[in-house]
Amino acid sequence: MTKTIFVLVTILYVISCKPTQQVQIADIKDTIISDVEVTSLIDTLSSDFYEGRGFGTIGIEKAAVYIENYLRTLKIKPFFESYRDSFEVRNLIGYNIIGLIEGSDPNLNKEFVILSAHYDHVGKTKNEKDSIRNGANDNASGVSTVLNIAKLLVDNKLNKRSVIVALYSGEEIGLTGSEHFANKISDRASEMYCNINIDMIGSILTEKPEKVYISGEERSNMREVYNKYIGNEALTSFKSNGFFDIFRLSDNFPIYERLNIPAHTFCTFDFKNYVHYHKPSDEIQNLDLENTVIIVRNIAKGFIGIVNSPTKEVQLVDEQ
Numbered sequence: 001m002t003k004t005i006f007v008l009v010t011i012l013y014v015i016s017c018k019p020t021q022q023v024q025i026a027d028i029k030d031t032i033i034s035d036v037e038v039t040s041l042i043d044t045l046s047s048d049f050y051e052g053r054g055f056g057t058i059g060i061e062k063a064a065v066y067i068e069n070y071l072r073t074l075k076i077k078p079f080f081e082s083y084r085d086s087f088e089v090r091n092l093i094g095y096n097i098i099g100l101i102e103g104s105d106p107n108l109n110k111e112f113v114i115l116s117a118h119y120d121h122v123g124k125t126k127n128e129k130d131s132i133r134n135g136a137n138d139n140a141s142g143v144s145t146v147l148n149i150a151k152l153l154v155d156n157k158l159n160k161r162s163v164i165v166a167l168y169s170g171e172e173i174g175l176t177g178s179e180h181f182a183n184k185i186s187d188r189a190s191e192m193y194c195n196i197n198i199d200m201i202g203s204i205l206t207e208k209p210e211k212v213y214i215s216g217e218e219r220s221n222m223r224e225v226y227n228k229y230i231g232n233e234a235l236t237s238f239k240s241n242g243f244f245d246i247f248r249l250s251d252n253f254p255i256y257e258r259l260n261i262p263a264h265t266f267c268t269f270d271f272k273n274y275v276h277y278h279k280p281s282d283e284i285q286n287l288d289l290e291n292t293v294i295i296v297r298n299i300a301k302g303f304i305g306i307v308n309s310p311t312k313e314v315q316l317v318d319e320q
Contacts, residue, residue, distance in 0.1 A: 033148050033149075033152060033293075033296055033297055033300055034293075035290070037148055037151075038144050038145075038289070038296050039144075039289050039292075041140070041144035041147055041148070042141055042289075042292075045063060045119065045140035045144070046135055046140040046282075046283060046284055047134070050063045050066075051123065052132045052133045052135060053120050053121040053123065054121065054124065054172075055092060055094055055120050056089075056092030056094065059123065060119070063119055063120075064097055067083075067097045067119060067147075067167050068083045068097055070147055071083060074151055076099040076100065076101055076154060076165060077099065077100045077102070078100065079098040079099060079164055079165075083098065084096070084097060085180070085184070087176065087180040089170060089176050094176065094177055096166060096168050096177045096178075096181055097119070098164065098165070098166050098167075098181070099150070099164070099165040100163070100164060101153050101159060101162065101163040101165065103159050103160050103161045103163070103307070104159065104160050105160035108160040108161045108308075108310075109160065109162045110191060111161045111162065111191060112161065112162045112163070112164050112191055112192050113159075113164070113194055113195075113303075113306060114166055114195040114196070114263075115149060115164065115165055115195075115196055115198075116165075116167070116168060116196070116197045116255075117139055117142030117168070117197065117198045117199060118139050118167070118169065118171030118251055119139065119140075119143045119167045119169065120168070120170060120177070121133060121138060121139070122278055127280055129280075132280060133282060134280065134284075135282055136202060136282050136283050136287055137202035137203060137276065137282050137287055138200050138269075138277065138278065138282060139198075139200060140284075141200060141287065142197075142199045142200065142201065143167060145295075145296045145299060146167065147165075148296060150163070152304075153304075153307075158304055160308045161193065161306075161307040163307060168251050171199075171251055175250070175251055177251070179254040183254075186258050186259065189258075189259040189260065189261070192259050193261065193306075194220075194222070194261055194263065194312075195255040195256070195259075195261060195262070195264070196264065196299070196303060196306075197251050197255075197263065197264065199250050199265050200267050200268065201268045201296070202287035203269060203273045203288060203291075204268065204273060204291050205236070205268045205270055205273065206273045208236055209291060210234065210291060210295070210298075211234060211235070211236040211268075212235060212236070212266050212268050212295045213235065213237060213238035213266075213267060213270075214226075214264040214267075215240070215245075215246040215267060216246075216256075217264070218317065219247070219256070220262035220264070220314055220317055221313075221315055222264050223235045225302075225313045225314050226302035226305075229301055230298050230301045230302050234295075234298040235298075235302075238270060240271075246265055246267055247264070250265035252265045262314045266295075268291075268295065
């Protein structure tokens with residue numbers, strides 16, 4: 001059933017989820033992240049039309065146009081001169097799509113929170129039966145989360161801090177898009193507060209339904225702060241090590257390494273709970289959409305808290 005997040009604008013706190021309806025109460029805006037909004041974006045970006053969104057392909061160009069138009073419709077400004085920030089890898093051109101939601105507070109709006117996800121995937125295979133690796137979980141689910149939160153903020157003027165909406169290309173070929181972006185803004189590192197990156201939230205974390213983990217949780221107090229704003233332990237622990245270290249394999253890592261700020265990936269993929277990874281079967285019908293919507297709403301709750309807190313609560317933890 002479609003549910004609604006009600007946000008009390010005067011205190012910027014999400015107070016309840018109820019079936020969709022209009023609310024006629026002063027100072028409260030009916031701000032909706034519905035299952036329809038979440039799933040329609042996943043369904044669109046993982047459709048065959050985008051041909052698996054492989055780097056440097058016609059399919060990913062179509063996806064870039066779609067995301068640009070989505071930001072334009074929301075009247076989100078480009079962060080640079082245009083939405084597209086181009087870079088080159090092996091004679092192929094990639095495009096990050098970067099928008100800016102300016103903060104409403106004259107002091108806090110000088111601080112930036114980066115909200116990000118990668119929109120590229122791995123394109124086609126030579127499989128004669130189904131050659132398109134659609135990437136519904138990886139990472140249409142993350143892009144949908146970012147765009148839905150961006151819409152929530154813009155429609156209701158919810159953020160005191162400024163928000164950089166970053167949709168990266170080149171993740172699947174070595175985090176090249178996020179590395180390019182991190183290098184490009186490195187001279188403004190002091191203005192950057194933290195990075196919330198979303199990647200693969202479409203499956204149920206093994207034995208922990210409705211939970212999501214953040215990579216590299218030991219490197220900051222992000223999990224503690226986020227759960228405070230959500231109101232429960234929606235962010236849980238998950239240890240990935242060695243070759244499967246999600247912290248170093250996702251787009252948060254170049255931001256963390258280059259800018260030295262808290263930067264984590266929110267994820268439910270635990271290497272056991274989604275057999276469709278990088279396969280043509282990574283399609284929307286294989287996602288647990290009910291669980292995904294719950295996670296999107298929880299990420300939105302915590303994000304609203306972080307972009308409006310009077311102080312920088314999320315801090316790096318000194319490594320011993």
